[in-house]
Amino acid sequence: MTDTPKEDKAQPPSPGIQAVTEAVSDAGPQLDLWKELSSGRGEYRLRRALDVEAIGVIYFDMSGRIIDANNAFLAMSRYTRDELLAGDLTWQRLTPSEWMLDSNRAFAELKARGETTPYEKQYIRKDGTRWWALFAAKKLNEDLAFEFVINVSERKVAEEALGQSERRLRSLIDAIPQLVWRSAARGNWTWASGQWLEHTQLTPESSMGLGWLDALHPDDRKVAMEGWGHAASDGAISFDCRVWNPSDNCYEWFQARATPVEGDGEHLIEWVGTFTNINEQILVREALRRGQTELEQRVAERTIELQQAVEALNTEASDRRKAEEQLLQSEKLKAVGQLTGGIAHDFNNLLAGISGSLEVIHMRVSSGRTEGLERYSEMALSSVKRAAALTHRLLAFSRQQSLAPRIIQPARTVAELEDLISRTVGPSIHLECRLGCEDTILCDPGQLENAVVNLAINARDAMPGGGDLVIEISHHVIDGELALLRDLPPGDYIGVSVTDNGEGMAPDVAARAFDPFFTTKNISEGTGLGLSMVYGFTQQSGGQARIHSKPGLGTTVTLYFPRQAGKETVIEGKPDTHETPTAQGESILVVDDEQSVRELMVEVLEDLGYQVIAAVDGADGLAQALSMESLDVLVTDVGLPGSMSGRDLAEKLRSRLPELKVLFVTGFAADKSLEQATRQPHTRLLTKPFSLDELSRRVRLLLDQKHNLS
Template sequence: MNSTVSISNQRLAQALEIQAIGVIYLDMTGRLVGANDAFLAATQYSRDELQSGQLTWQKLTPPEWIEASEKAFAELRSCGETTPYEKEYIRRDGSRWWALFVAKMLDDDIAFEFTIDITDRKLAEQALERSEQRLRSLINTIPQLVWRSAHTTDWVWTSEQWTKHTGLSSKQSKGKGWLAAVHPDDYARVIAGWHPCPNAQRAEFDCRIRNAESGTYRWFQGCATPVHSTSGELLEWVGTFTDIDDQVCSREALAQSRDLLEARVVERTSELQSALDELSVEVSERKQAEEKLVQSEKLKAIGQLTGGIAHDFNNLLAGISASLEIMQQRMASGRTEHLERYSSMALTSVKRAAALTHRLLAFSRQQSLAPRSISPKQVIAELEELIRRTVGPHIRISCNFAAGGFVMCDPQQLENALLNLAINSRDAMPDGGTLTINTRHCRFDQRLADELSLQAGEYVCISVTDTGEGMDANVAAHAFDPFYTTKSIGDGTGLGLSMVYGFTQQSGGSTHIQSEPGLGTTVSMFFPSDTGPTPEARKQVQHALPEANGENILVVDDEAPVRVLVSEGLREQGYRVREAEDSESAYQLLAQDEAIDLLITDIGLPGAVNGRALAETFRSKLPGLKVLFITGFAADPQLEAAASLRSTALLTKPFAMVDMTERVHSLLTEED
């Protein structure tokens, strides 16, 4: 009998050693009278503190969870055990953790309770809920009517905008119910334009959809995009309806106006003056209709922007691919002449692709700039010849620079902004004139800074002035609006000034316009002054980059070409480099050998663990680990904040190998 009890006690003791499950014993006052090591580790309390008798479940429970815990405790007293429930606990340092609890009474008025840490699951659920809420908010904010369907034309979900416009709930629209909102005459057009099949591609079709509030039909453009599985199987359709009623009405108005004009000219040849008056009215109406059509076409162009981007990038990728294939063929056959020509072509395409990304991100104010301390005078002086060739010989250029002065901004984007402004000035002076570029120092107190939407302090102003046509107050007020232009159709996109404005805003400054009709225009860009050491002074104190000392580097990137080339470049510098294509293989390398000095990881890794989460896990094992994030898009504020921490850096693709090598040297030689 004693042997059996001893074996049972031994088994119980071994069970309590399980680190994944915490166990506590409580008396009926709520005082903890015992706990295993797993529970003490989770709460950060010592066994001495437990044995002091001061620990209670009330002390470990947040105030908002007291009522729920008391109900569970009452259930324990009355029923002898509790149903499993989830709540938060407070650690010794004040932080919180989530756990799953279940308790049972023993014979001596003592209860024992099992706890399982579910913090990671709860955080993942909260993150998923936030992500879904953001997606729902985005879908319900855009004016398009959004829907999803099965692999057939049977709908399974609709957005709030659809219900608001048609009056049909998501339930009423399921299956073929959505067709109740479509004009009966348009059924055939919709089915013909959208015919689901296993090899279906993106489909577009126009139809009239009934508005529940007015009872009338409006024209919409439908767009259905197929979603395929990895094996190519058609899973479902995601689609939108975009209101194009104004565009259709504008076209009809233009056609009616043209027919009416022709009829009236023939009909009233005997009354020339009267016909001319009416013609003027009709021309005015036609102009208004054309303006409405152009505006609606611009709105439609926004929806097709992604297609244009894909087209441009495909062209650039074609140039890169063709150049590299020719180089491979020539090297395989032993012909090494002219290889530099093809590598130059590929590199040119890469730079054009990067420039396209930079321009798009500057417009959306999501561009990850590469600011450094620069002299505006030097940038303008180096750019002056290009500006002269751009504006032509009929325009005189004058540059006046204030002495000294440095700003912290991206020099390439500053060049783009100056070229944009120079081109605008050229177009405003078709008969010639003077283009003046000035720099000056400014100091703004709070009152002046508020008027210019700036922070009080010192600034460098770069102004571009022309002697052209100028603009009135109404045009100047809309000059920074995207797509706003006074040029003829096809002569301008209306994006130039908006891109300049976005660049200065992102650099901590602002852009302002002064203009009057007939007196020319001045565009002033204000940048915060860089009061730190000048670039020349920095160069004098900068030491040579240290040689590699065989430091261990782990490179994680699912893009094999990027991973291999980065690794080879670092090995050339004398580093010991290992590679991983995803987080799982990276964890395996960590388990084999924890001798890692620097982790270089892409942000967008395949699987559930991204680059930032991977870095956090590695640092939990290796607290002194240096981290270099590499990414093609750095608009996430949280990522930029993480990259600003000590021993962490961010590098945006595409990057030069020398830039990557310098960043690695800087991180590895940084003092902890």
């Protein structure tokens, strides 16, 4: 049995195989191998070897003409066998011009030595593209040679890509300021960047292994090697060291950092690290450390100086406080003098009217002349009412008056006063009320009425020849700088403004307009308490009063009240003043430490038919109340001697008698809790001085009411 297939025996040998066979037959007995190949069996094996697709084989003569080629080479060059057999295909045609010199040199070597040294070159394909090949040629005889060609294009592309990557990486390394290096596991360097070589002026050879340690400060070499000692457990390398800089002839601080490069299976290949210059940071840190000591010393010295200065300032402040206290005392005495002088002037006038009227009555009664006594009693009562009004104004200014605040609509209050104000200011004043704002506030409606009327009268007096008077209710949002300017907490406010176009006030006059007993009117025309009363009432209601005035242009006084949510409280109407309230068998307890006031109240209530018991203080009142069979009304002064006030007495009695009616009587009510107490059911407040007729009406009103009058 033969290895040669029958169909192969019938095939004629290729020109290349034929040429090889002839060359072998002429070569002599030393080429037994080629003789074997020339046999039928050998030719088959040779042809099978030349058909390997990975290796191209060509046969060419000494002129360079390609006589034959295997299929692998034809695939590489993209020529057909017909084009090969046409005889126009040469190795010169397949060689680029830039490779022609090297190819001629290899061809000369082939002719001279019979073979070429293997080398790589580019070939040109039929379509003009190129491929890289590794080739080696050998002569078969003087006229014929063959060449093995291996396509290495993919390897060359990979090598070129790798080269580009390495060039890019090297460019990147050359661009960064750090000194880059590569090392084996125990700190033996295998490569150093140009920055390292330039900075240390070491050669690449002297830096390899542990030679790089020569550039480190001797005291830092141990630290560097200790960093390598911890590398395996830490998974990183980090240490600071000083590196020699020959250019500046000094050591500079660097921070060393390195990370491992691992292969498959987490096998450590090498370390890649950097040296980063931190010399400036270290110098700054050392400077800060040195400066800290100096700073602490300077701070200590400065602290002593400041302590001495503080002591001097404290001494100066103490002296200034003493001077300010003396000045304040002087101003207080001046203010008290002005206040008491004004009060004394007004009260002396009132007392003169009262005492004079009473003396005339006394003389007439003593002489038996009783006709016309009503005239003098009315004069005395008039002076008493004026005195009461004066005390109310003083209390309003000092924000100590008793108020009965309710939720009201100031627009409605002003609307009800419009006719009264119009008649008061007279026909020469044109009154305009702008009452579009219907928001509510919490204040004493009676005091608001007095304030608006008072401001309207002041405006009338500022326009003796007539003019325009505007009363306006408006909403204001006050916050930020405006709140500071108005001296008010930020929030929503309702403004009650009274504006005239009269004479106006100079700045110094406007600044004192709210001062007590300050007035620009003649002594007989005003007490100087009107605006101070308005100011005190507004502040006591949680608001603020402000004046804006210019000489010749007029004045605006605005009262700011905090806006309140809720509906206006409906106030029960007062009883008809012409009705004489009479008793219906009710019992009343009257408690007051002032004997004359107590006796007068008891007498007038008894005259009306009430059963009245009197007490001088809270303890006495409690004992009297517990002894009474029934008690309908408690009339008590708020300020009683002893530990029990009138309010305490009312609370104790109401714990036993929940339906007890209480009328508080006071001449000084600066107690917020009392104002809250008066808002309770069946409770009212009567301010001294009061008329006995008003006392009787208040008692009757309490007895007749069925609902809370708050």
